[in-house]
Amino acid sequence: GESVGLHLPxxxxxxxxxxxxxxxxxxxxxxYFIWYKQESGKGPQFIIDIRSNMDKRxxxxxxxxxxxxVKHLSLQIAATQPGDSAVYFCAENGGATNKLIFGTGxxxxxxx
Amino acid sequence: ETGVTQTPRHLVMGMTxxxxxxxxxxxxxxxxxxxxxxxxxxxxxxxxxxxxxxxENNSVPSRFSPECPxxxxxxxxxxxxxxxxxxxxxxxxxxxxxxxGQETQYFGPGTRLLVx
Numbered sequence: 001g002e003s004v005g006l007h008l009p010x011x012x013x014x015x016x017x018x019x020x021x022x023x024x025x026x027x028x029x030x031x032y033f034i035w036y037k038q039e040s041g042k043g044p045q046f047i048i049d050i051r052s053n054m055d056k057r058x059x060x061x062x063x064x065x066x067x068x069x070v071k072h073l074s075l076q077i078a079a080t081q082p083g084d085s086a087v088y089f090c091a092e093n094g095g096a097t098n099k100l101i102f103g104t105g106x107x108x109x110x111x112x
Numbered sequence: 113e114t115g116v117t118q119t120p121r122h123l124v125m126g127m128t129x130x131x132x133x134x135x136x137x138x139x140x141x142x143x144x145x146x147x148x149x150x151x152x153x154x155x156x157x158x159x160x161x162x163x164x165x166x167x168e169n170n171s172v173p174s175r176f177s178p179e180c181p182x183x184x185x186x187x188x189x190x191x192x193x194x195x196x197x198x199x200x201x202x203x204x205x206x207x208x209x210x211x212x213g214q215e216t217q218y219f220g221p222g223t224r225l226l227v228x
Contacts, residue, residue: 034216043202043219044155045114089155093215099168100217102155 012109019077021088021106026071029095035064035075036089038105044089047075077108085110115139116220118203124226127193133223135186135203143209144186145217146178149200161186162209193227200224 013019025033031052036044050057050064050073057064063076073090087105094101115138125131137144146158160168161180175197177189186203204217 032215036219041221043114043116043118043204043221046216046218049216091155099157099160100215104152104154 009104010107010109012111013080015080015082015110015112017080019075019080019084019108019110021075021077021090021108023073023075023090023103024071025073025090025092025101027092027094027101028071030092030101031095032093033064033066033073034091034100035062035073036091036102037084037086038089039086047088080108080110082110082112084108114218114220116203116205116218118201118220118223120223121221122224122226124228125190125193126228127195129193130189130191132190133188133201133203133225135188135220137184137186137203137205137218137220139205139218141205141207141218142183143206143215144180144183145204145206145209146186146188147202147204147219149202149222155202158188160209167209190225193225195227198225198227 034049035047037047038044048059048062048064050066061078065074087107089102089105091100091102117136119134143162145160148156157170158172159178164180175192179187200222202222203220206215206217
């Protein structure tokens with residue numbers, strides 16, 4: 001069945017280090033992927049997205065990499081800050097359906 | 113602020129109560145969504161509305177009843193809920209539903225529901 005999963009449920013990093021959060025997806029028809037950040041007590045917040053015609057997309061301090069060969073997505077956060085502490089979700093569109101399919105999330109804990 | 117608001121933010125209700133959750137989006141979007149978020153589980157899509165018409169009903173029990181009177185407002189009417197329905201209920205909106213390039217969803221802060 002369709003699934004989006006994360007390799008590491010919890011990631012602990014030192015402030016200032018780079019963080020890499022990984023995500024595996026299983027639906028080959030997915031052509032749109034999103035990363036969301038969810039802080040405690042808040043709804044998911046859009047961070048960055050990427051379409052299947054790209055391998056890499058950069059935002060402010062964040063980079064998303066897409067490897068369609070192995071169905072793998074990653075989010076890189078440069079110079080991680082305490083404010084980056086949150087749960088990060090990846091989502092795929094399952095091939096332009098009405099649905100976004102979400103993973104279970106990775107908790108990023110930034111140590112000062 | 114994402115432009116999607118939800119009220120109430122917290123709700124405690126008994127199993128015999130009837131309550132409603134409200135969502136409002138100020139983004140000019142045409143599609144709205146209800147999700148359920150339980151601990152340690154992926155977000156579960158419940159309903160999708162596109163141009164006020166329900167286009168997805170993800171096998172949700174009838175004790176949850178959605179209503180979309182216009183493209184800016186979405187309600188979730190609750191009655192005779194069970195304790196296992198306790199969760200964070202999230203509303204989201206997007207430009208369109210399932211349309212390539214317009215499907216990015218923006219979420220509200222959620223309503224934390226506790227059913228006793």
